[in-house]
Amino acid sequence: MVERTPIFNAICQIVLFIGLLTVLLPFVIVIVAATHDIRAVNTVPMSMVPGSELFTNLHEAWVRADLGRKLLNSFLFAGTVAAGKVLLSSMAAFAIVYFRFPGRMLMFWLIFITLMLPLEVRIVPTYAVAANALAPFQAILNITGITWLIQTVSGLQVKLEWGLLNSYTGLILPLVATATGTFLYRQFYLTVPDELAEAAKMDGSGPVRFFVDILFPLSKPNMIALFTIMFVWSWNQYLWPMLITTDPNFGIAVTQLKHLIPSEFGLPDWNVAMAGTLIIMAPPLIVVILMQRWFVRGLISTEK
Amino acid sequence: MSSIAIKGVKKAYAKNAVVHGVDLEIATGEFIVILGPSGCGKSTLLRMIAGLEDISGGEIWIDGKLVNKMEPRARGCAMVFQNYALYPHMTVAENIGYALKVAGVPKAERMKRVAATAKVVGLEAFLDRRPAALSGGQRQRVAMGRAIVREPKVFLFDEPLSNLDAKLRVAMRAEIRRLHRRLGATSVFVTHDQTEAMTLGDRLVVMNGGRIEQVGTPAEVYNRPATRFVANFVGSPSMNLMEGSIDRHGVFVYDEQRRIPLPGAIDARLVGHKVTLGVRAEAARLVAAGTPGSLPATVDFIEELGAGRVVHTDFDGLSFAVALSDPAAFETGDTVGVMIDPADVHLFSAESGARINALAQLPPVPVAS
Numbered sequence: 001m002v003e004r005t006p007i008f009n010a011i012c013q014i015v016l017f018i019g020l021l022t023v024l025l026p027f028v029i030v031i032v033a034a035t036h037d038i039r040a041v042n043t044v045p046m047s048m049v050p051g052s053e054l055f056t057n058l059h060e061a062w063v064r065a066d067l068g069r070k071l072l073n074s075f076l077f078a079g080t081v082a083a084g085k086v087l088l089s090s091m092a093a094f095a096i097v098y099f100r101f102p103g104r105m106l107m108f109w110l111i112f113i114t115l116m117l118p119l120e121v122r123i124v125p126t127y128a129v130a131a132n133a134l135a136p137f138q139a140i141l142n143i144t145g146i147t148w149l150i151q152t153v154s155g156l157q158v159k160l161e162w163g164l165l166n167s168y169t170g171l172i173l174p175l176v177a178t179a180t181g182t183f184l185y186r187q188f189y190l191t192v193p194d195e196l197a198e199a200a201k202m203d204g205s206g207p208v209r210f211f212v213d214i215l216f217p218l219s220k221p222n223m224i225a226l227f228t229i230m231f232v233w234s235w236n237q238y239l240w241p242m243l244i245t246t247d248p249n250f251g252i253a254v255t256q257l258k259h260l261i262p263s264e265f266g267l268p269d270w271n272v273a274m275a276g277t278l279i280i281m282a283p284p285l286i287v288v289i290l291m292q293r294w295f296v297r298g299l300i301s302t303e304k
Numbered sequence: 305m306s307s308i309a310i311k312g313v314k315k316a317y318a319k320n321a322v323v324h325g326v327d328l329e330i331a332t333g334e335f336i337v338i339l340g341p342s343g344c345g346k347s348t349l350l351r352m353i354a355g356l357e358d359i360s361g362g363e364i365w366i367d368g369k370l371v372n373k374m375e376p377r378a379r380g381c382a383m384v385f386q387n388y389a390l391y392p393h394m395t396v397a398e399n400i401g402y403a404l405k406v407a408g409v410p411k412a413e414r415m416k417r418v419a420a421t422a423k424v425v426g427l428e429a430f431l432d433r434r435p436a437a438l439s440g441g442q443r444q445r446v447a448m449g450r451a452i453v454r455e456p457k458v459f460l461f462d463e464p465l466s467n468l469d470a471k472l473r474v475a476m477r478a479e480i481r482r483l484h485r486r487l488g489a490t491s492v493f494v495t496h497d498q499t500e501a502m503t504l505g506d507r508l509v510v511m512n513g514g515r516i517e518q519v520g521t522p523a524e525v526y527n528r529p530a531t532r533f534v535a536n537f538v539g540s541p542s543m544n545l546m547e548g549s550i551d552r553h554g555v556f557v558y559d560e561q562r563r564i565p566l567p568g569a570i571d572a573r574l575v576g577h578k579v580t581l582g583v584r585a586e587a588a589r590l591v592a593a594g595t596p597g598s599l600p601a602t603v604d605f606i607e608e609l610g611a612g613r614v615v616h617t618d619f620d621g622l623s624f625a626v627a628l629s630d631p632a633a634f635e636t637g638d639t640v641g642v643m644i645d646p647a648d649v650h651l652f653s654a655e656s657g658a659r660i661n662a663l664a665q666l667p668p669v670p671v672a673s
Contacts, residue, residue: 195389198356203403203450204377213402217393 030281033274034058041271053271060269061276065256066248074253075283076168077241078234081175085230086223089181094211096182097189098197108186115179119240130170130244134160166247175234181226188222189215224294232284253280307332307367307490308353308458314361315348315514322348323514325362335484335491337505341537342496345514347462350494354383354460367457382451383460387467388443390435390450397422397431400449407454421453424483441472448480452487459484461493465500477503498538502526510534528650532657535582535650541614541625543582547654550574556581556649562599562619567646571660578654585627587648590615590634591641598641603634617642 028048033041036051061067095101096108119126129135138160141147147158164170192215200210216223235254242255260276262268288295308330315323323345330336338346351357353364355376364371371379382403390399398405401418409417422428425445435443444464451459461480465473481504484491495501501508502522510517510525510533518530529535535543548558552575556564564581591598601617601624612629617640626642634640651660 193387193389195385195387196391198354199383199385199389199391199450200402201356201376202354202381202383203406203454205402205406209406213406214391214393220393 030274030277033271034278036271038267038269038271041274042268054275057271057275058279060272061260061279064272065253065260065276067253067256067276067279069249070251070253070256071279071283073250074235074280077171077237077252078231078284080168080172081234082227082230084172084176085178085181086226088176089178089226090185090216090219090223091211092182093185093189094215097186098207098210111179111182113179114177115183119175123239123243126174126240127243130164130174132160133162133164133173164244166245166250168250170244171241171250171252175237175240178230181230184222184226185219188219192218221294221297224291225297228287228291228295231287235284256280307334308492309365310349310353310362311365312362313349313352313359313364315345315352315357316360321360321514323352323360326511326514326516328509328516328519330490330492332490333488335481335493335504335506336509337493337495337501337507338509338511339495339498339501339505339538340511344511346494346496346511349511350383350460350462350492353379353458353492354381355379356383380457381460382454382456382458383462384444384447384451384464386463388435388447388464390443390446392435395432395434396427396438396446396449399435399446400427400453403450403454417453421449424452424486425449440468441476444468444476448483452483456489459489459491461491461495463495464493465495466497473500480504498540502538508538510537512537528659529582530659532580532582532652535652539584541585541627543584543650544588544624545652546581546583546619546622546624547578548581549576549578551576556651558599558622559620564599564644564649565646566649566651574660579660580652580654580657582650582652583644583648585614585625587645588624588626589643590617590626590628591643593639593641595641595643598643601640601642603636603638603640605636606634 029046032048032050033046034057035054036046037053037056040047040051092111096104096111132138138147138158141158141160150156150158164173196214197210200214205213237252238254241252245251245255257273257276257280260273262270262273308328310326310328310330312325312327313323314321314325326345326349328336338349340346348357352359353366355371355374355378359372366379366381391402394402397415397418400421401414404414404417418431419428422431425448427442427445427449430438430442435446438446447464464480465476468476477500480493493500493504505522507519508522508525509519512533518525518534520528520530525534525538529538529543532545536545546556546558546562548556550566551557554566556566556579558564558581593600599619601619604616604618604623607614607616612627613631615626615628615634617624617626619642624642652658653660
């Protein structure tokens with residue numbers, strides 16, 4: 001139903017405008033504050049007229065927070081997580097939609113309920129696993145008595161260990177699984193006509209070939225949408241990177257922001273903090289702007 | 305040697321049987337049309353031949369090989385789907401050449417064969433287009449090209465024309481026929497459209513409720529329907545069917561006023577039995593009311609078809625169609641007489657629906673009791 005009356009239109013415009021202001025105001029403050037010097041930024045109220053110190057502040061933030069290295073880490077981290085999510089969820093959904101195996105629906109629901117268990121909820125056990133990725137297998141061996149068996153027979157103590165703390169693997173791997181992505185892909189696959197799979201079968205292509213040659217290219221808009229969302233999500237991760245990396249070499253930009261925020265008794269140079277914020281929030285913004293056209297198409301999934 | 309042999313093939317989903325033991329032999333190079341209403345199991349049968357459905361019972365042999373457990377790609381069949389199932393992200397050339405690519409045919413040869421195929425189906429000018437930029441008829445051609453390029457032993461068509469408009473359908477029908485004559489590959493074509501079936505098939509297989517009702521040439525199926533179902537399903541307008549009984553003089557009695565003498569010797573066992581009598585609308589004539597030997601009727605409505613017309617008459621509640629080639633001299637509500645030549649009637653058992661060959665030139669057959 002589409003209502004078109006001048007009054008209703010006006011109300012809509014006003015509501016939207018207020019919403020826009022609410023969203024944009026913090027950005028404006030960040031940008032303006034990043035251009036002031038330390039005195040101007042601490043004046044109450046802060047002047048909304050931009051100052052002239054933008055590049056000085058940007059440079060200061062860049063150097064102080066070692067942003068070169070940290071941004072690179074962030075790109076690596078967010079890019080790999082997003083790409084991994086796309087790959088893993090497309091394959092998981094492929095298995096669930098196109099193969100008939102026992103426990104298929106159970107599998108789907110198991111993946112689906114992990115939506116209710118975000119990282120923040122299971123952070124302690126996830127950390128434990130990351131500390132030694134083979135711990136669950138060790139536990140299985142211990143419980144089933146295989147460890148004991150091997151020890152009695154050969155005298156060797158089985159001790160599996162693979163630590164992921166302070167590594168890119170540890171930073172990335174635990175975040176790659178995604179129920180949202182799997183669900184998005186599943187919905188996409190369900191819109192692909194069955195005949196396409198059958199035609200591919202008649203043409204002689206096996207499941208892997210069908211996935212690579214037909215499903216994957218067809219899911220391009222979907223892929224880009226998922227990548228964009230997940231890139232922004234990963235870029236903004238804070239808790240997990242902070243927990244798993246104590247070595248500054250593996251630190252990412254968002255956690256690094258903390259080092260720019262003035263401490264209680266330090267110099268209140270908010271202008272530098274805001275300049276750092278400006279640098280750090282730019283990449284996801286650019287990704288969203290670049291991908292926007294595809295992104296929208298992927299989410300509404302038009303069928304031609 | 306037969307190209308495809310189907311022996312007692314059954315299909316059941318869970319406990320729901322959809323194909324109950326079908327036997328069929330298809331000769332090499334033959335064009336077989338499987339005709340039937342929706343839900344009769346015709347597509348399922350085709351998909352079992354293709355290998356897209358498991359076979360619940362029986363055997364399917366293609367080219368002397370038992371294919372029950374064979375993967376679709378190993379069976380040497382190509383299939384044209386109802387909605388074409390073109391790969392939307394590939395160009396026409398890529399669509400046609402995909403099977404070859406999968407089979408590992410080198411690029412140069414692939415291009416050559418794609419070009420040759422495109423010529424056969426008249427798509428040379430469209431090789432670089434995507435399916436979305438093609439019309440329905442062109443997409444249909446791509447689907448056929450995709451089947452042809454592999455040079456399969458068997459072509460399977462699953463209602464390929466039903467998404468086209470009437471005019472294009474006629475054109476594509478002719479094209480498929482021409483193509484078959486040229487390639488000579490065994491073809492199995494599934495449709496619910498009897499005109500398609502009649503015009504395309506060397507032989508028709510009429511299916512109903514998961515069973516084969518009749519196998520025969522289009523003329524056989526039309527002129528000597530094996531069952532009441534076939535009689536009713538094949539032909540447009542469909543055959544007029546009247547329930548009645550045979551008296552001891554060998555006369556079919558529908559009601560007091562409507563009797564039709566039957567020619568030839570009547571099997572004595574039929575006397576007094578309930579039978580169904582069928583007359584094609586084209587075989588009946590309209591005469592003035594009260595003409596001796598005619599059946600009294602009233603004109604219900606007239607369908608004008610351009611070349612001819614179909615007069616729907618009413619036998620006190622039973623609709624009876626008569627096809628005329630001359631302009632109708634009657635109007636709705638008129639009382640008329642329907643003249644039926646006894647030589648043109650078909651008799652079917654009222655219980656089993658099977659044809660009763662009671663006409664003089666044919667030996668009588670016992671009716672299933």
